[in-house]
Structure formats: C-alpha cells, structure tokens
Amino acid sequence: MEFKTHISVQNLDVFYGTERALKDITVDIPDKKITVIIGPSGCGKTTLLKSFNRLVDSMDEVKVSGKVFLDGENIFDPKVEITHIRKKMGLLSQKPFPLPMSIYDNVAYGPRIHGIRDKKELGRIVEHYLKQSSLWDEVKDRLHAPASRLSLGQQQRLCLARGLAVEPEIILGDEPTSALDPKSSQRIEQRFLELKREYTIVIVTHILRQAMRLADYVVFLYLGELIEHGPAEDILVDPKEEMTKEYIKGIIS
Ligand SMILES: Nc1ncnc2c1ncn2[C@@H]1O[C@H](COP(=O)(O)OP(=O)(O)O)[C@@H](O)[C@H]1O
Ligand SMILES: [Mg+2]
Incomplete structure (x- = not known):
C-alpha cells in the first residue's frame, strides 16, 4: 500500500x-x-x-x-x-461535549473566533457543516435551541460539525x-x-x-x-x- x-x-x-x-x-x-x-x-x-x-x-x-x-x-x-x-485537528471524545449554548452557536463558535461576523456567511457555514455531519434535517427548525436538548447521538454529530467548522x-x-x-x-x-x-x-x-x-x-x-x-x-x-x-x-x- x-x-x-x-x-x-x-x-x-x-x-x-x-x-x-x-x-x-x-x-x-x-x-x-x-x-x-x-x-x-x-x-x-x-x-x-x-x-x-x-x-x-x-x-x-x-x-x-x-x-x-x-x-x-x-x-x-x-x-x-x-x-x-x-x-x-478536530477531536471527538468518548462522550460528546457540546458547548453550553445553542446548536447554531456551537457550530458558529470557531468561525466567529476566526473573525467571521457576517450573519449570512455564518448562516451558510452553520448549514454546510450541519449537513456534512448529517444533522441538518433534524435541527434546521430549532437552530437556536440549546444543544443540551439534543440526544447523545445528535450531540456527537454536533461536536463533529463544530470541529469541522474550524476547517481542520x-x-x-x-x-x-x-x-x-x-x-x-x-x-x-x-x-x-x-x-x-x-x-x-x-x-x-x-x-x-x-x-x-x-x-x-x-x-x-x-x-x-x-x-x-x-x-x-x-x-x-x-x-x-x-x-x-x-x-x-x-x-x-
Ligand atoms: N493522566 C494519566 N496519568 C497517569 N497515568 C495515565 C494517565 N493517562 C493514562 N495513564 C496510563 O497510561 C497507560 C495508557 O493509557 P491510555 O493511553 O489511556 O490507554 P488506552 O486508551 O489504550 O486505554 C495506562 O496504563 C494508563 O493507566
Ligand atoms: Mg483510551
């Protein structure tokens, strides 16, 4: 190989x-x-x-x-x-650790740190990575709900989306x-x-x-x-x- x-x-x-x-x-x-x-x-x-x-x-x-x-x-x-x-690098641990904030803010967290402020652009980024983590369809109508309300499986996919959003x-x-x-x-x-x-x-x-x-x-x-x-x-x-x-x-x- x-x-x-x-x-x-x-x-x-x-x-x-x-x-x-x-x-x-x-x-x-x-x-x-x-x-x-x-x-x-x-x-x-x-x-x-x-x-x-x-x-x-x-x-x-x-x-x-x-x-x-x-x-x-x-x-x-x-x-x-x-x-x-x-x-x-993005790291997924054994248990999901979403940040104590909304679904949207979890994914936007990294991009915001990197200086992205434009609402439309952030919205596009959040949608893109939630889709890449195959979570979008389940959360698109409640993006501003707390991440803690998601099931464990959904939280782990959210953590994946959050990790991917910093473009590792x-x-x-x-x-x-x-x-x-x-x-x-x-x-x-x-x-x-x-x-x-x-x-x-x-x-x-x-x-x-x-x-x-x-x-x-x-x-x-x-x-x-x-x-x-x-x-x-x-x-x-x-x-x-x-x-x-x-x-x-x-x-x-
Ligand atoms: N923070 C730590 N302090 C002391 N020993 C540790 C620590 N983390 C892991 N170890 C020890 O190092 C060895 C390898 O641990 P680890 O890498 O967690 O193994 P695995 O992930 O394969 O279960 C184990 O003997 C463990 O007890
Ligand atoms: Mg281990």
Whole structure:
C-alpha cells in the first residue's frame, strides 16, 4: 500500500511520572485515509492520539521524547505554536461535549473566533457543516435551541460539525461512538467513510468489528508497544505477529 504520509511518529516515548505509557513508537499515518488504533484497554491508544495534537503534554508529570511530524514540522519543537497545531485537528471524545449554548452557536463558535461576523456567511457555514455531519434535517427548525436538548447521538454529530467548522485537516476520534446507540454509531461511522475523501482520520476503538468497517490502515498497540501496523486487509485478516493474531481471534482483550 503506497501512501502519502500526513503524520509521522518517530521514536515516541511518553511517561506518566515513572510509568512508560508509550515505548519507542514509530509509525506513519496516511493522508486522507482512516487509520484505526486498536488494542486492549490501557495499552496507550488515547495517549498516542493525544500526542498528535499535543494534548498529552498539557498535563503535569508527563514526559515526552521523540518526534511527531505534521506536514513536515515536528510538533514537539519548542518553536512550534500549539494553537497552530490544534487548528489543524478536530477531536471527538468518548462522550460528546457540546458547548453550553445553542446548536447554531456551537457550530458558529470557531468561525466567529476566526473573525467571521457576517450573519449570512455564518448562516451558510452553520448549514454546510450541519449537513456534512448529517444533522441538518433534524435541527434546521430549532437552530437556536440549546444543544443540551439534543440526544447523545445528535450531540456527537454536533461536536463533529463544530470541529469541522474550524476547517481542520485531521479528525481525531477517541472511541467516538462508545456512548452512542447502534443507530447513532452507524451514522457517525458513515460520516467518517465519506469525510475521508477530504480529511485524514484517526480513530481509536476497542471494537474490532468497528475497525473492520472503518479501517484503511491499522495500528495495533499492546502494553505501550507498537506490535504491528499496516493496511487493514493485512492486519485484520492475516497478521504476522502472534500477539496480533491472538487479539484478532479474541484471545487477548
Ligand atoms: N493522566 C494519566 N496519568 C497517569 N497515568 C495515565 C494517565 N493517562 C493514562 N495513564 C496510563 O497510561 C497507560 C495508557 O493509557 P491510555 O493511553 O489511556 O490507554 P488506552 O486508551 O489504550 O486505554 C495506562 O496504563 C494508563 O493507566
Ligand atoms: Mg483510551
């Protein structure tokens, strides 16, 4: 599988205090594909994902070494501005966290910060991203209702719309469907499959079947180590490493 690299991780180590959560991780994340990070609970999936937008080193007691290149720039270089990195990425977490404001204002939030004030333009932007998140039809008649009144599944799609509205290049999802019912999960998955034409997507999941539905590329972590990575059809169907084989068969979980 030939691909263009979007994020290049080189010899990444992350320590929480004295615990080494990631051990010498080196992997390239392909551009405009869905990469799925799999592995049992506690193996470092969230830590790896949060390294990409430098959320990981915003905590005390965290030590990071190694490099993460984003568009050729090492994001851990002290000269790099974190806001510049973060602007390139939208993050969906396990539970949706809409801002305590209306549906409309949630999506308009980022564009307003970037100086867009024109009502018509904001309206167009809000509509566009609500459509991209397949939420528009459900909310178009109540855009000024509080976001908190939406169902969890709708809130997660709203968070996706809010993230997309700042025009990121990369969408990061940390088990983004784990709080959702099957129907809502399916909707989010469907969105990812369409959005990968325009965005690089990295999803953490411990649900193997979700990995099978979504992944172009797979990264398998175990106890902080990168065991195996490669195209989904290799890793999920015919892995080389014994550890991966056992995980896929459900022996390790
Ligand atoms: N803020 C933190 N402080 C201390 N240890 C942490 C912190 N976050 C994660 N860890 C530890 O790092 C390891 C990897 O965690 P994590 O990346 O959350 O794994 P996963 O997402 O695969 O479940 C675990 O052993 C976890 O207990
Ligand atoms: Mg996690």
